[in-house]
Amino acid sequence: MLFVFSAPSGSGKTTVVKEILKIFPEFRFSISATSRKKRDIETDKKDYFFISKEDFEEKIKNNEFIEYELIYDNNYYGTLKSQVDECLNNGENMVFDMDVKGALSLKRIYRDKAVLIFVNPPDRNAIIQRLKNRGTETEETLNKRIARIDFEMAKKDEFDYVVNNDTLKDAVEEAKKIINKYYNTKEQK
Numbered sequence: 001m002l003f004v005f006s007a008p009s010g011s012g013k014t015t016v017v018k019e020i021l022k023i024f025p026e027f028r029f030s031i032s033a034t035s036r037k038k039r040d041i042e043t044d045k046k047d048y049f050f051i052s053k054e055d056f057e058e059k060i061k062n063n064e065f066i067e068y069e070l071i072y073d074n075n076y077y078g079t080l081k082s083q084v085d086e087c088l089n090n091g092e093n094m095v096f097d098m099d100v101k102g103a104l105s106l107k108r109i110y111r112d113k114a115v116l117i118f119v120n121p122p123d124r125n126a127i128i129q130r131l132k133n134r135g136t137e138t139e140e141t142l143n144k145r146i147a148r149i150d151f152e153m154a155k156k157d158e159f160d161y162v163v164n165n166d167t168l169k170d171a172v173e174e175a176k177k178i179i180n181k182y183y184n185t186k187e188q189k
Contacts, residue, residue: 001182002084002110003027004096005175006103007119008152009145010127012165016119017097019172024179028087030096033059033068036075049080067105071144079106088113093183100152103159115182117175118159122166124149 003020007013021029033049035056044050051059056076060068068078079102087094088110096106100118107114121127128146156162161178165171 001093002030002088002096002106002114003093003179003182004098004103004106004114004116005119006096006098006100006116006152006159007121007165008100008127008149010129011119011121012168012171013119014097015168016163016165016171016175017095019168020095020175020179023172023176024093024095024183027093027095030079030083030087030094030098032077032079032098033065034075034077036077066109067102069099069101071099071148077102084110100155104155115178116159116161117178118156118162119171120156120162120164122164124153 005013005017005020017029021027031045031047031049033051033056035051035053038044038048038050042048042050053076056068056078059065059078059080060076064081065078066081066084068076070076077099079096079098084094084106096103098106103116107116127149163171163174163178
């Protein structure tokens, strides 16, 4: 199965995904590709596949992505087909942390193999404050992320499940219950 977590930037989806991967360490994490520069705290092939814009565009021409998008300060983000197909062919489960449009594209391709989980933030202001507190955004990219919040929030009804992220503990517990509906080969914590 493909368990896809999505939400506007700053909603806490990455934190929820990290906790889910602790509970299900046998699951594979989908590493996205991006043409943006690596942040100091990131590791290539662990946080993202960092590739040049030219190489990214070559992979687009070769139809190597399930989905991709040109977002925020003119950088590409995408999911490599080869990574997902390898996982499914090996009978593995995969967890995704991706934007809303990417999640919906993945569902169109993999249908019943993909479970979409929207991480619902407490409110819009909480998202904005989290984005500001990160200190990783320029004012321009911060404004672009904020402008995208309403679009992404409007898509949550297209997801299979909505997990409220008022507290991390409750959000993780709710996500774990959803995953266990599809994955119950062993007793979970």
